[in-house]
Amino acid sequence: MGNLVLEALCKRYGSSTAVERVDLEVKQGEMVALLGPSGCGKTTTLRMVAGFIPPSEGRILIGGQDVTRRPAHARDTGMVFQSYALFPHMTVGQNVAFGLEMRKVGRAERDGRVMEALRLVRLDHLADRLPRQLSGGQQQRVALARALVVNPAVFLLDEPLSNLDAKLRGEVRMEIRALQQRLGLTTLIVTHDQEEALTMADRLVVMERGRVRQVGTAEELYENPTDPFVAGFVGRCNLIEGRLEAPGGFRAASGALLHCDVEAAEARPDAALLALRPERIGLQPDAEGGGRVAAVTYLGAQTEYLVEQDGTSLLIIRPTPTLADPLRRLAVGDAVTLSWEAAAARLLPAAT
Numbered sequence: 001m002g003n004l005v006l007e008a009l010c011k012r013y014g015s016s017t018a019v020e021r022v023d024l025e026v027k028q029g030e031m032v033a034l035l036g037p038s039g040c041g042k043t044t045t046l047r048m049v050a051g052f053i054p055p056s057e058g059r060i061l062i063g064g065q066d067v068t069r070r071p072a073h074a075r076d077t078g079m080v081f082q083s084y085a086l087f088p089h090m091t092v093g094q095n096v097a098f099g100l101e102m103r104k105v106g107r108a109e110r111d112g113r114v115m116e117a118l119r120l121v122r123l124d125h126l127a128d129r130l131p132r133q134l135s136g137g138q139q140q141r142v143a144l145a146r147a148l149v150v151n152p153a154v155f156l157l158d159e160p161l162s163n164l165d166a167k168l169r170g171e172v173r174m175e176i177r178a179l180q181q182r183l184g185l186t187t188l189i190v191t192h193d194q195e196e197a198l199t200m201a202d203r204l205v206v207m208e209r210g211r212v213r214q215v216g217t218a219e220e221l222y223e224n225p226t227d228p229f230v231a232g233f234v235g236r237c238n239l240i241e242g243r244l245e246a247p248g249g250f251r252a253a254s255g256a257l258l259h260c261d262v263e264a265a266e267a268r269p270d271a272a273l274l275a276l277r278p279e280r281i282g283l284q285p286d287a288e289g290g291g292r293v294a295a296v297t298y299l300g301a302q303t304e305y306l307v308e309q310d311g312t313s314l315l316i317i318r319p320t321p322t323l324a325d326p327l328r329r330l331a332v333g334d335a336v337t338l339s340w341e342a343a344a345a346r347l348l349p350a351a352t
């Protein structure tokens, strides 16, 4: 066991850069998720850690040792692939034993460890089956056992749930997290699914176009995004372009003057965007109000409203009002007043 450190890790393919100077520490026993849209460099980063892709620059340290130039099998990592990548002609037990054979572990010890790993994922009764005789969820659990059987210092998972249906995904998600916590595994998981990242990982690394945009807990990223991409990618967000106007107001490009925090404005004089979470905006029917309802979408527990005010369009999400609430009768074209606490409006630099 040990921690994982990435130092200024880069990967270039000709003139294009897949991963650009990624710095990161995954502490011993911690689970960190690399989160970002398709093509942002998540898999490339993970494969460099596993030793399948040589970095163009930078270093990888596991438990304090520089493993940058070590081959994959000498790195003490266990990897689970998106596609499971089980050997179809080998039984479940033989699949799980593979990594131990590669490491020249003797027969007796090997058999014991294979059964132990299969017990961890509750598949010890299926050791003699072939992969095609298993369900998708069971195949993925074999892949987990195969990665864990070598007692890896670092556990690597690339979109491990993407081939499972929605119900199974929730189950396997909890199973992986429970296993990771019980065994105290230092883990790096890749996903493009924010819910997966938010529910499984201790910390998240949001990537875009090969770069790390922000690192933090789910709450830190949601409550205090420091980057416009992160504000828009983790949860939903109104991002309004404009500039600060003393005192305590943000002048939207459309002309609307929006309420924001004076202290926050002092801390960020270069503000070019105002970020406002849809559920932080209050909505009141008001014949004198400056806002006009442009759309109402009923979603059961919540209702979404699109409101136009002074040329700016704002998404508002409220718990669906009760029958007695005047908001219940709000319809397209109605006049409304919007309100929010100054601290709810976060100031951000221009998108880069």
Ligand SMILES: Nc1ncnc2c1ncn2[C@@H]1O[C@H](COP(=O)(O)OP(=O)(O)O)[C@@H](O)[C@H]1O
Binding pocket: 013, 017, 018, 036, 037, 038, 039, 040, 041, 042, 043, 044, 045
């Ligand atoms: N072997 C390769 N040759 C050239 N470009 C590649 C290669 N592998 C990946 N890329 C590019 O690097 C970028 C990052 O890819 P990848 O790490 O797979 O993204 P993600 O896993 O976040 O979807 C993409 O633009 C991809 O096209």
Ligand SMILES: [Mg+2]
Binding pocket: 042, 043, 044
């Ligand atoms: Mg990928």
